[in-house]
Amino acid sequence: MIITVAAFKGGVAKSITALHLATYLQTNADTLLVDGDLNRSALDWSNRGSLPFKVADQDDAVSLAPLYEHIVIDTPTKPNFEELKSIAKGCDLVIVPTTPDAIALAATMQMVELLRELKANYRILLTIIPPIPNKSGKEARLALKNAKLPIFKTGIKRLAVFQRAALEGVPVNAVNDPKAQVAWRCYAGVGKEILS
Ligand SMILES: Nc1ncnc2c1ncn2[C@@H]1O[C@H](COP(=O)(O)OP(=O)(O)O)[C@@H](O)[C@H]1O
Numbered sequence: 103m104i105i106t107v108a109a110f111k112g113g114v115a116k117s118i119t120a121l122h123l124a125t126y127l128q129t130n131a132d133t134l135l136v137d138g139d140l141n142r143s144a145l146d147w148s149n150r151g152s153l154p155f156k157v158a159d160q161d162d163a164v165s166l167a168p169l170y171e172h173i174v175i176d177t178p179t180k181p182n183f184e185e186l187k188s189i190a191k192g193c194d195l196v197i198v199p200t201t202p203d204a205i206a207l208a209a210t211m212q213m214v215e216l217l218r219e220l221k222a223n224y225r226i227l228l229t230i231i232p233p234i235p236n237k238s239g240k241e242a243r244l245a246l247k248n249a250k251l252p253i254f255k256t257g258i259k260r261l262a263v264f265q266r267a268a269l270e271g272v273p274v275n276a277v278n279d280p281k282a283q284v285a286w287r288c289y290a291g292v293g294k295e296i297l298s
């Protein structure tokens with residue numbers, strides 16, 4: 103399965119999502135993460151610590167791809183229409199992460215319009231959801247559902263342990279922190295939805 107993580111807005115957890123889905127998919131079969139982020143997020147992450155799957159840049163991806171069952175592609179922010187077209191053509195699923203705020207949701211709606219035009223298979227993932235009593239996660243989910251858009255049942259909570267994982271260069275399930283398993287269950291839930 104080839105999955106691409108893409109969004110028009112930066113800071114919506116594209117790289118963290120790509121990295122944790124690769125961690126989950128590796129438990130199922132050999133997985134390659136292609137780091138197409140201009141910030142080289144996943145490659146930096148793996149240089150700091152260690153990741154349980156193979157990470158490659160786009161140049162090496164072409165020769166490596168046939169060796170892997172699952173491929174997750176992280177992309178730079180705001181692909182143009184032509185880039186989005188090749189993204190949509192070249193993968194089985196486009197995941198569009200969005201935080202539950204008005205600016206990110208507006209950017210998501212723009213991207214969804216183009217993905218529809220391209221007849222892409224896509225699903226929206228709510229990320230960095232603030233804890234209750236904040237209602238933005240619930241409200242955003244309702245708005246996306248009312249618009250009849252495909253959305254993962256699982257949402258990703260805002261948890262500081264994700265930043266610790268980045269510092270340590272490991273996936274969140276390898277961090278020694280009381281919240282590590284709560285954080286991991288979010289992405290494991292998304293992974294299960296993808297494979298089911
Ligand atoms: N669930 C989360 N909880 C808390 N912080 C998060 C979460 N997901 C991402 N972040 C933080 O948000 C920032 C942006 O994440 P990143 O994956 O780099 O986004 P993008 O690739 O879309 O720019 C990073 O500092 C990251 O640590």
Ligand SMILES: [Mg+2]
Pocket residue numbers: 116117118139141143177
């Ligand atoms: Mg990124």
